[in-house]
Amino acid sequence: MDLKQLECFVRVAEFGSFTKAAAVLNISQSVVSRQVRQLEIELQEHLLLRHGRGVLLTASGQRLFDHGKGILRQVQVAREELREQRDTLSGKVVIGLPPSISRCHTVDLVSAFRERFPGCALGIKEGLSHSMREWLLLGRLDFALLFNPAHSASLHYEHIHSEPLMLIGAASSNLPDTVAMQDLGSYPLIIPSEPHSLRRLIETQAARHAIILDVCLEIDSIPSLLDLIDLGMGYGVLFQSALVGRGNLPEGLKAAQIVDPPVPTHLFIATSEQRPLSRLAEKTLAMVREICMP
Numbered sequence: 001m002d003l004k005q006l007e008c009f010v011r012v013a014e015f016g017s018f019t020k021a022a023a024v025l026n027i028s029q030s031v032v033s034r035q036v037r038q039l040e041i042e043l044q045e046h047l048l049l050r051h052g053r054g055v056l057l058t059a060s061g062q063r064l065f066d067h068g069k070g071i072l073r074q075v076q077v078a079r080e081e082l083r084e085q086r087d088t089l090s091g092k093v094v095i096g097l098p099p100s101i102s103r104c105h106t107v108d109l110v111s112a113f114r115e116r117f118p119g120c121a122l123g124i125k126e127g128l129s130h131s132m133r134e135w136l137l138l139g140r141l142d143f144a145l146l147f148n149p150a151h152s153a154s155l156h157y158e159h160i161h162s163e164p165l166m167l168i169g170a171a172s173s174n175l176p177d178t179v180a181m182q183d184l185g186s187y188p189l190i191i192p193s194e195p196h197s198l199r200r201l202i203e204t205q206a207a208r209h210a211i212i213l214d215v216c217l218e219i220d221s222i223p224s225l226l227d228l229i230d231l232g233m234g235y236g237v238l239f240q241s242a243l244v245g246r247g248n249l250p251e252g253l254k255a256a257q258i259v260d261p262p263v264p265t266h267l268f269i270a271t272s273e274q275r276p277l278s279r280l281a282e283k284t285l286a287m288v289r290e291i292c293m294p
Contacts, residue, residue, distance in 0.1 A: 009065070012048065012055060076275070092122070095122075095125070096145065098132075105291055122284070130150075130196075148265060154273050160293055162265065165264070167237055168229055168253055168254070181263065190236050198239075271285075
């Protein structure tokens with residue numbers, strides 16, 4: 001057994017697919033299949049059951065999978081500890097940011113990164129939380145900031161910020177200072193489509209309180225959504241930091257906090273449980289906490 005065979009097997013088991021494992025490992029599917037088959041021959045055990053939708057672990061495969069994850073993690077930790085002995089940082093870190101966070105903080109993050117880690121490379125991918133969650137699982141991101149993420153045993157979440165949802169209307173509207181959750185159904189809403197995390201949060205809270213929402217438009221672009229609200233075409237449900245990159249509420253809009261009960265949105269830092277962060281990624285994560293924490 002060698003580490004390459006073990007890594008191929010563990011990734012196939014994790015994703016239940018040779019295709020996804022090959023994408024994560026950046027090698028061809030035939031190479032992954034051959035490595036796993038050689039491992040089965042060497043151990044004289046069937047480790048995977050192939051079926052039309054992917055693979056399942058056999059009992060022997062499950063035992064090797066449990067051991068294999070720990071072995072690969074220890075190897076990675078050993079590599080990182082050796083790298084930490086170097087005097088200078090090197091390499092690349094790729095982080096994921098939601099559009100609202102990206103608008104507010106990308107310039108500050110890039111400026112701080114270049115100042116603190118000269119000679120290192122930074123990648124920032126912007127996307128919705130559900131997409132970035134998948135990118136993390138596939139190893140395309142070192143870490144990401146996610147709003148209200150779904151539970152995953154493969155990811156670790158660190159809560160960093162919460163803020164209440166606001167009902168947003170045109171300046172000419174008769175929007176009060178606060179709006180009761182029970183009254184939300186009386187406003188024609190312009191909100192993002194599924195599977196946007198904000199849409200899921202709004203609909204979950206509405207269902208919990210037996211409120212029927214009046215969704216008149218589905219718009220995923222927050223700037224376009226705000227323009228339509230400004231024109232009086234409906235109301236939006238957003239959190240404060242999604243409204244603008246910097247400063248106060250845009251001119252022409254009015255905001256009312258949703259109360260009775262208030263509905264908070266939560267921002268988390270997400271990292272992989274299977275892949276330890278490099279020293280550069282750890283230091284970049286600390287920098288992100290510093291800059292993005294309110």
